[in-house]
Amino acid sequence: MTKPVPTGDRGRSDQEILRRGLTAFSELGYDHTTVRELAARIGVSRNFVGDRFGSKSAFWFAVVDFACAEAEVMSTPDARLPDDEFVKKTIRGFYRNAARHPDLHRLLADEAARDSDRLTYLYDKYIEPSFVHIWEPIDRLTAAGRILDVPRHLLFFTIIGPTMAMTHAPLAARLGRHTPTDIDDLDRYADQIAELVIDGLFVVTGS
Structure with missing residues (x-):
């Protein structure tokens, strides 16, 4: 295309x-x-x-x-990891990616608000392939009672939603977020968001 x-x-x-x-x-x-x-x-x-x-x-x-391609959105953790570590590492990586590439993730969020050929392209080429690796581990963890049993679309938006903390800087600043000073600062911020989401997903076992 x-x-x-x-x-x-x-x-x-x-x-x-x-x-x-x-x-x-x-x-x-x-x-x-x-x-x-x-x-x-x-x-x-x-x-x-x-x-x-x-x-x-x-x-x-x-x-x-x-x-x-520049953001390497298609990269995934080592599939040999235990399911829980694979899911956690995927989530942490996703937020670090959003923190480092806010323009891309803001574009994705904007396009997700309306049906279009552009959204179809994004979903078919990037969104679905990026998440396909995480669904089977999540399904196994859900069956084992380690992750909350909720519809897949709710899990998706539970993970995606907090990227606003990285992509909507003007609002985040009004809510008290300090301006990151370097890559390490961005990663720490992303990791804090990730841990909040992970704690919520794994609330059944308190992981």
Whole structure:
């Protein structure tokens, strides 16, 4: 669906073009991100998106593929881990990913609010494959009475929901969150969120 990313004009690297596009889409949403706004934010001519990518839509797909690859959203823990450790490590990794790549996760949250070809693409290529590895361990833990027995969609949103703490920085700041100073600070913050969610999921055994 996407084309190889060409070299940008005015000396912009491919990576810089796509990262600036990601920031624009994540802040404004797809419908409110005009081609003119993209050009202004990227620092290229107004015709750049159309000439190089074909359309705003094609550029969005290129941005998403680049961002998901850069964030390594498809990576999973070692499948040889015990089920409980696999689930916990997956959740911790998910929040660290959201903390380090807030623009991507904000874009995902925005697209999840409406039905579209873009959501279908995100779900089929990234969301479902990213979670498929965790469902079987969760099912086994649920059957063993170690995780609360609730519908899968509730588990999904229980895990996904707290990413707002990482992606909605203005609100988080008003609620008292300090501004992270480095990667270690981001990881500690993400780990705190993860432990709250893990404690809730494993409340049956108090793990």
